[in-house]
Amino acid sequence: METYFILVYLLSYIGxxxxxxxxxxxxxxxxxxxxxxxxxxxxxxxxxxxxxxxKTIEKTxxxxxxxxxxxxxxxxxxxxxxxxxxxxxxxxKFTSLKFPIVKIFTKQNGGKGTALNLGIKNSSGEIIITMxxxxxxxxxxxxxxxxxxxxxxxxxxxxxxxxxxxxxxWEKIQQIEYHMGVFLRKSFASMNxxxxxxxxxxxxxxxxxxxxxxxxxNNLTEDLELALRIQSKDYVIExxxxxxxxxxxxxxxxxxxxxxxxxxxxxxxxxxxxxxxFGPKKGALGTVVLPAxxxxxxxxxxxxxxxxxxxxxxxxxxxxxxxxxxFHFKDAFELNYYVVGNYFFDLLxxxxxxxxxxxxSILWYYIVFSKRKMIYNEKIKLNxxxxxxxxxxxxxxxxxxxFMYMIFNKKVxxxxxxx
Amino acid sequence: MKQKRDKYRGRLFLAFIMTNIIxxxxxxxxxxxxxxxxxxxxxxxxxxxxxxxxxxxDILKLNCENKFLLESSEKLDNVGARLSLLETRFGKKxxxxxxxxxxxxxxxxxxxxxxxxxxxxxxxxxxxxLFFYSNDEVYEKESEIIGFxxxxxxxxxxxxIMVYSFDYSSESEPVKLLKEKYGIKNIPIVIVNERxxxxxxxxDDLDYYN
Numbered sequence: 001m002e003t004y005f006i007l008v009y010l011l012s013y014i015g016x017x018x019x020x021x022x023x024x025x026x027x028x029x030x031x032x033x034x035x036x037x038x039x040x041x042x043x044x045x046x047x048x049x050x051x052x053x054x055k056t057i058e059k060t061x062x063x064x065x066x067x068x069x070x071x072x073x074x075x076x077x078x079x080x081x082x083x084x085x086x087x088x089x090x091x092x093k094f095t096s097l098k099f100p101i102v103k104i105f106t107k108q109n110g111g112k113g114t115a116l117n118l119g120i121k122n123s124s125g126e127i128i129i130t131m132x133x134x135x136x137x138x139x140x141x142x143x144x145x146x147x148x149x150x151x152x153x154x155x156x157x158x159x160x161x162x163x164x165x166x167x168x169x170w171e172k173i174q175q176i177e178y179h180m181g182v183f184l185r186k187s188f189a190s191m192n193x194x195x196x197x198x199x200x201x202x203x204x205x206x207x208x209x210x211x212x213x214x215x216x217x218n219n220l221t222e223d224l225e226l227a228l229r230i231q232s233k234d235y236v237i238e239x240x241x242x243x244x245x246x247x248x249x250x251x252x253x254x255x256x257x258x259x260x261x262x263x264x265x266x267x268x269x270x271x272x273x274x275x276x277x278f279g280p281k282k283g284a285l286g287t288v289v290l291p292a293x294x295x296x297x298x299x300x301x302x303x304x305x306x307x308x309x310x311x312x313x314x315x316x317x318x319x320x321x322x323x324x325x326x327f328h329f330k331d332a333f334e335l336n337y338y339v340v341g342n343y344f345f346d347l348l349x350x351x352x353x354x355x356x357x358x359x360x361s362i363l364w365y366y367i368v369f370s371k372r373k374m375i376y377n378e379k380i381k382l383n384x385x386x387x388x389x390x391x392x393x394x395x396x397x398x399x400x401x402x403f404m405y406m407i408f409n410k411k412v413x414x415x416x417x418x419x
Numbered sequence: 420m421k422q423k424r425d426k427y428r429g430r431l432f433l434a435f436i437m438t439n440i441i442x443x444x445x446x447x448x449x450x451x452x453x454x455x456x457x458x459x460x461x462x463x464x465x466x467x468x469x470x471x472x473x474x475x476x477d478i479l480k481l482n483c484e485n486k487f488l489l490e491s492s493e494k495l496d497n498v499g500a501r502l503s504l505l506e507t508r509f510g511k512k513x514x515x516x517x518x519x520x521x522x523x524x525x526x527x528x529x530x531x532x533x534x535x536x537x538x539x540x541x542x543x544x545x546x547x548x549l550f551f552y553s554n555d556e557v558y559e560k561e562s563e564i565i566g567f568x569x570x571x572x573x574x575x576x577x578x579x580i581m582v583y584s585f586d587y588s589s590e591s592e593p594v595k596l597l598k599e600k601y602g603i604k605n606i607p608i609v610i611v612n613e614r615x616x617x618x619x620x621x622x623d624d625l626d627y628y629n
Contacts (some may be wrong), residue, residue: 004434021434028430191427284427317560321567324621345459345501349452349508356443 005233008302009301012355018292019362022187024328025284029190036240038140039147043073045206046129046164047119049112051081053133054090056248061094061102063136069143076102077334078133084107087133111414112199113217114206120214125206130223131239132200136164141243145203148238155205156199158185159243160374166249169386170256174249176380176387182241182370188238190285193233193285195277195293199223201245208235220412222398228274231285260398261405264268265412268402297399304396311407360388453508456501457515463498464522467491471529488537488579495530498523499584511554524591527583534581537583546628548572549610550584551603558587562607565619569609572625 046064050057057078064076076099080088094102120128127149129142137159137285145157160182163175165252188194202223212233216220250256271277271290279286347353367384370376405412462575469492502516502523509516550561550569566584573580585594587606597603602609610616611628619625 013438013442017438018440020437021431024430024433024437025427035524192428238441288431290426321564324564324568345452345456349449349504351445351449351454354448358441358445367561 004303004310007299007303008305008352008355010295011303012359013400014292014295014299015031018288018296021284021288022184025190026183026187029186033205036144036147038143039150040070040073040143041127042127042146042149042418043075044069044127044129044142044146044203045075045077045119045123045125047116047123048076048078048131048133049115049119050083050087050091050133051080051109051112051115052083052085052087054083054085054087056088056134058090058093060131060133060135060286061091064131065094065099065102066139067137067142068139068147071101073125074101075123075125075338075382077123078102078104079115079119080104080106081112082107103267111217113215113219113222115265116222117214117217117332120209122123123206126207128204128209130199130204131245132247135200136243136246137201139203141240141245142203144243145240148240149203149205151236152244154238155208156194156197156230156237157203157243158189158194158237158239159201159245160239160241160243161200162184162246162374162376163249164246166383168251168389170253171249171251172383173387173391174256176367177391179376179380180366182373183366185239186241186290186369186373188285189237189285191289192231192236193247193283193289194237194239194283195227195290196224197227197237198245198247202245211324219266219270220262220414221270224263224266225270228270228277231277231282232274241370242375244374244376257398257401260413261402262414264399264402265405268406300392301396301399304392305400308393363388423552427506453505457507457509457519460498460501460505460519460523464519464526465500467498467526469496470494471526471533491530492577495523495527496570496582506554520586520589521591524585524589524593527585528593528597531581542628544579546580547612548580548582549597549601549613550582550607551587551598551610552607554557554586555588555589558606565607566610568619568622568625572622588629 046067048057048060048064053060061076061078067074076092076094078091080091088104088106091104095104102123105122107115107118116130127146129145131137145159148154148157157327161178162182163171163178166172166175185194199222204226212229216225219225249260251262271294277286278290364384368378371380378402402412404410502520505519506513506516530551531547534545534547538545548569550565552566553559554562569584570584573582585597587594587598587603589595601613601616605618607618608616609619611625617624
């Protein structure tokens with residue numbers, strides 16, 4: 001059997017095995033567990049670190065202020081991380097008598113981790129919410145998340161993340177990726193295997209920071225590091241799929257690449273630092289979820305590169321064929337009953353085609369789950385199509401670039417600075 | 420307060436079972452479609468046989484206008500394409516593939532003989548092409564290109580151009596006889612109108628016969 005087919009079958013088997021496991025866990029979770037009740041018992045501090053976010057900061061603060069939560073139990077801390085634009089002055093407008101719960105701090109630029117730690121240090125709430133300065137939340141998101149903290153073992157709760165009004169192709173592809181995340185995060189939560197919490201909006205028990213330290217200030221992905229640290233200490237990360245937050249994603253190919261390089265480099269480094277999480281001691285996280293994630297990444301890259309090379313060779317062969325008959329484009333439309341009939345047998349007897357259809361159905365099920373939990377009614381079929389066509393290539397491309405950066409020891413930056 | 424890790428092995432085992440069932444289902448589905456293709460080829464072969472029977476009888480009655488001529492030729496081409504698909508799915512050595520290929524070759528030869536008779540009796544002018552190909556790795560690519568060229572050439576005038584393809588490596592007796600008759604030594608090769616033995620790499624090489 002060709003290497004290509006061996007790889008496809010292997011990847012498919014791992015993919016179906018992991019997916020079956022996730023679906024079974026989620027099914028059993030909903031079968032035995034009651035819906036967690038909303039709660040406003042705990043005092044909450046929302047920390048919004050901001051660096052050059054003048055375009056979105058106002059809307060973010062307003063969104064935090066509009067949360068359906070008792071105001072006497074809510075505190076909003078904006079930390080300006082040495083912005084070069086008007087972020088500070090815009091945020092400052094909210095620190096008046098009209099909004100006594102809003103506090104603003106400013107400091108020299110030192111990175112998101114430093115801003116969050118400053119916020120934690122000055123916070124009074126039992127629960128810390130980290131909120132990106134380009135994120136907006138549904139009003140009921142917070143009280144739904146706080147409900148999970150009734151269980152003392154829970155130290156972190158993640159929400160469902162969505163993309164705020166996706167406009168171009170890059171944003172639309174990310175929208176579907178985020179929808180996939182909604183299903184996976186809930187499924188991972190059902191076996192306490194969440195290893196990434198969205199930095200854009202997550203809730204943490206403040207006690208954890210007091211006992212085990214704050215955010216790692218030198219980490220490329222401080223939210224991922226924290227999630228892995230929580231797992232390494234055997235605490236529980238929950239997920240509240242009905243708590244919905246929307247974020248503004250990178251909107252160009254370049255900014256998206258910069259973000260992914262940072263995420264992936266952060267993932268590699270943090271997984272290496274927390275390699276003790278692999279193995280049976282950490283249950284499903286160490287035995288299924290993390291190994292499946294790593295294997296899928298490696299196999300996907302190999303397969304995509306192989307597929308691209310194979311397709312290029314195929315195109316070359318096709319061109320030779322077409323050239324041999326002095327091909328004219330109009331001939332391509334001369335379909336008849338026999339051609340259609342042969343395609344029917346060819347496609348439907350092709351195992352890889354059937355596996356592909358199966359996977360697309362699973363992905364669609366993820367979307368349906370996500371839309372239902374987020375009560376999201378926008379039409380996304382076209383975006384799903386774009387995702388199916390482009391995401392595999394993009395995913396492999398981002399990873400290959402990240403590996404190149406790692407091999408040649410090049411520095412990965414946080415963001416593209418506006419000149 | 421710290422948690423005890425969930426027992427997941429039972430669920431993982433269930434996932435293994437589910438995955439294996441899904442894989443078996445996928446392979447079975449694919450096999451069923453291939454089997455459907457096999458049955459379709461079988462019925463098409465039988466239909467072609469019936470057409471050719473009618474054609475033979477018509478020729479004997481000196482009836483030169485037969486609607487089955489074009490239809491049988493089209494069906495032959497289609498079955499040829501499906502047979503190569505069946506060969507890919509079931510493998511060359513599969514008894515069902517060998518059986519249908521054998522039947523197909525006989526039908527091709529029968530059709531070829533009828534065409535020759537029509538040429539003689541009815542004075543019609545056909546361009547007949549015998550194509551000896553091979554699926555062996557060394558010749559496969561070249562055979563595929565020539566097959567493609569011949570298919571396109573036939574489509575230029577399907578009522579006049581008749582293409583018959585034979586697997587050089589076939590153990591079939593009629594193919595062996597044909598190879599002997601035309602002295603086939605090198606492949607892939609094309610014999611036009613039983614006279615000209617030519618090697619082609621472009622459709623332009625067939626212009627003369629159009």
